[in-house]
Amino acid sequence: MCKASGKYRYNKSDAPNKYAWCNSSRYLLCSIFTITLIGIYTLGYCNPLISKARILKKRITSHSDSTKKGTPIFEWQLQASAEAAEIPVGDVKSGLTYDHVIHLNGTFHTNAIGLKGGRILASLVQITSGQPSANYIGDMQTASNISAQPSLRVYELSYTQDLPGRFVAAAGLIDMNKFFVRDDHASTLLNSSFGIGPDISDNVPVSIYPKPGWGISFAKYFTHWKLQASFFQNNPNRRSSINLRKNMATFEADYKTDNGIGRRPLMLKGGIWHHTKAVSVPGTKPHADWGYYLIAQQSLYQSGSRSAGVFLQWGSCPVNHVEVPYYMGLGFLIDDPFHGRPQDQFSMGIAKAWVNRQLTDAETAYEVTYVFQAIHQISLQPDIQYIEHPSGMEKHYSIVCFLRLNLQID
Numbered sequence: 001m002c003k004a005s006g007k008y009r010y011n012k013s014d015a016p017n018k019y020a021w022c023n024s025s026r027y028l029l030c031s032i033f034t035i036t037l038i039g040i041y042t043l044g045y046c047n048p049l050i051s052k053a054r055i056l057k058k059r060i061t062s063h064s065d066s067t068k069k070g071t072p073i074f075e076w077q078l079q080a081s082a083e084a085a086e087i088p089v090g091d092v093k094s095g096l097t098y099d100h101v102i103h104l105n106g107t108f109h110t111n112a113i114g115l116k117g118g119r120i121l122a123s124l125v126q127i128t129s130g131q132p133s134a135n136y137i138g139d140m141q142t143a144s145n146i147s148a149q150p151s152l153r154v155y156e157l158s159y160t161q162d163l164p165g166r167f168v169a170a171a172g173l174i175d176m177n178k179f180f181v182r183d184d185h186a187s188t189l190l191n192s193s194f195g196i197g198p199d200i201s202d203n204v205p206v207s208i209y210p211k212p213g214w215g216i217s218f219a220k221y222f223t224h225w226k227l228q229a230s231f232f233q234n235n236p237n238r239r240s241s242i243n244l245r246k247n248m249a250t251f252e253a254d255y256k257t258d259n260g261i262g263r264r265p266l267m268l269k270g271g272i273w274h275h276t277k278a279v280s281v282p283g284t285k286p287h288a289d290w291g292y293y294l295i296a297q298q299s300l301y302q303s304g305s306r307s308a309g310v311f312l313q314w315g316s317c318p319v320n321h322v323e324v325p326y327y328m329g330l331g332f333l334i335d336d337p338f339h340g341r342p343q344d345q346f347s348m349g350i351a352k353a354w355v356n357r358q359l360t361d362a363e364t365a366y367e368v369t370y371v372f373q374a375i376h377q378i379s380l381q382p383d384i385q386y387i388e389h390p391s392g393m394e395k396h397y398s399i400v401c402f403l404r405l406n407l408q409i410d
Helices: 022-060 132-137
Strands: 074-089 095-109 118-129 151-163 167-174 213-221 225-233 247-257 266-276 288-303 306-316 326-335 345-354 363-373 378-388 397-409
Touching: 074 132, 095 132, 132 397
Parallel strands: none
Antiparallel strands: 074 095, 074 397, 095 118, 118 151, 151 167, 167 213, 213 225, 225 247, 247 266, 266 288, 288 306, 306 326, 326 345, 345 363, 363 378, 378 397
16 A cells, blocks of 8 residues: 555643553453454355356456457456554554555456457455554655545546557556555555655645545656656645646656675665646746655565565655655565565664654654465555654654554455
8 A cells, every 4th residue: 555645643641641551451352353354255255256266257258369368358456454553652542443445446448349458446445444554653755555534436547558669558546655655675664754755745735645636647658767746736635626847757767686686686766756736826837846866675585485684765855845854765575584474574674754844853664564464365464563653743653553454355
């Protein structure tokens, strides 16, 4: 998932009880047990549905040339994540809360109607959330990347077309973070800043989770390079309001090679963005913000299914009035940390956001997480975060423990 947009404001007059958390820990254990039972029941219930869905895929597969390449006419996917969040030390208050999100995605391949290389994507999202960052933790970066205002809406609705010369174009409701500012090595971590930095998401409205907006995107692929550009509406929260002169433009260059440092895979990417806001005062010019970002991934070890790599993220918005002028993220990811667990993952990361140009007391999240792949469709993910100086508040801190259940059926 990607970072939820929006900014929180907190009431600091209520001093949190940093030690009275033993009782809520018992509720956390009950929630963990309940979520596990739900997962087991869901798996038992859905297995017949999975088999039927695979049969249905085979039945609706076209007998055209695309079938010979193994491309079905229609594909679907159900993704669900539910988590319990125990906050033993919260800058707003301590307690236990929850989040869950359900994504239903469908893709129609237009080869079946004679339009080669085309794909229509439609998806729905349903969000239920206790909003731990706003109501308990007090952080600005958002500790959970599925936490957002409760809603049920059309998430994406877009058309993608492969073009001659290794060009790809897309238009519609698009989650920008699927293509831009994406760091695969950091995607296991739950803190939202590892998805898209707060130097973007906390400074301007951007087309990401939980409400992507209308936009167009173009990409050109080379052997090692990919160049891409996009233009999105300046405020995705108002999907009915589109003005081509007021938008968010993003340009990104990606470079990948298998012969990086130590002759191991290396990925570098950098981008620049420009956001034009609507006129708030009649007779004034539209206000504009801009920034840039850099991401690096380096593989350190590879042997069979086991691998290890590190990542580094940097973002800056050099505009005087913005809330987060600088962001830095770093960490590492290990696949198959224990022999015999090839789909498990272990990751650690640090996300640091400077608030209002304060070089001290920057909000810093330290995160440790482990993904336990129970079976192919279900994984459990315990996660611990220590958040120092939430929202830039000196001598404040929060501790949050997540247990997330992930379910995927396709």
